[in-house]
């Protein structure tokens with residue numbers, strides 16, 4: 566396996582998966598003819614037993630409510646930093662994730678468990694953060710020179726609160742995750758809401774709203790509506806090579822048969838109501854490239870072909886997006902801060918405006934020479950939860966990592982902070 570600098574926050578386990586198909590384990594929905602008790606039966610919203618969805622209101626945070634007050638809450642202008650935390654899918658079953666196989670350390674490095682995620686949500690809520698969508702933070706306008714440019718929006722948020730973006734990388738439900746303690750896919754439950762479906766360590770089918778980062782946040786916002794005064798949830802950063810959201814909607818070089826295409830079209834139809842319900846309830850989507858490719862290293866031709874594939878197979882389902890999340894945190898052309906190289910220019914020409922990497926703070930900078938914004942995100946995960954006192958301080962505005970990390974279930978590996986007294 567190639568060696569990759571740790572700071573690039575590479576998901577080694579993801580990058581080592583060249584293709585989704587072949588001999589990789591496949592999702593249960595691909596196992597053969599569908600069975601009557603399959604969750605597939607429960608996710609078509611037209612079914613008669615499906616209740617009317619609860620109304621869900623989404624507000625624009627760039628507009629001050631009439632009189633500056635909504636629902637008895639006073640809104641004030643915010644031009645300060647908009648913090649940004651990103652997660653990978655969360656570990657539902659630590660005993661499968663941390664069983665000592667070759668994925669254990671990678672999962673320990675780059676993921677948090679359900680319990681840790683719950684504690685992080687509670688902590689950022691307690692510390693006065695409220696969710697905003699990344700798509701509302703910047704806008705494209707026409708400059709005095711007639712050229713389009715990005716501007717930072719003034720947000721109008723509840724007095725005393727601080728805005729926070731959540732994004733979730735690789736919410737594709739890759740085959741390796743299915744055997745390593747993650748949920749298998751999103752479905753629509755009998756209540757019309759987003760649930761996860763998967764299998765517990767004993768192999769029993771489990772439908773739940775408590776085991777997957779997405780329904781967990783939905784539930785948290787239901788219980789704490791003031792955590793999301795605009796209805797925003799998170800931005801889902803999707804690749805395409807294993808399909809999306811647990812549905813195998815991808816083309817495969819190795820299998821161009823009519824059977825595969827028919828199966829793929831079925832998966833595309835099956836994921837549409839999930840996407841619609843996510844969008845209706847405040848979730849948005851961004852690209853993580855089709856093949857999880859390294860934008861610092863690939864040629865322009867490779868990036869062009871990959872982008873086209875993403876637009877064809879993922880964009881065609883989730884709709885247009887201006888957000889691009891760099892796989893491995895790797896910056897196009899090797900540097901997007903001091904230069905605007907041919908790959909960055911190409912990606913911008915395809916509609917991307919917000920280019921997100923990974924860093925030690927919620928840095929952002931509006932590009933002067935092209936209509937685009939670059940930004941960094943912080944990453945709650947094993948690497949930072951185990952981090953030094955310095956790392957602890959980067960996150961202390963959100964939580965104290967020593968209160969979050971669950972050393973009882975994680976592998977026996979080093980922690981680098983000073984214990985609490």
Ligand SMILES: [Zn+2]
Nearest residue numbers: 734735892893
């Ligand atoms: Zn990724």
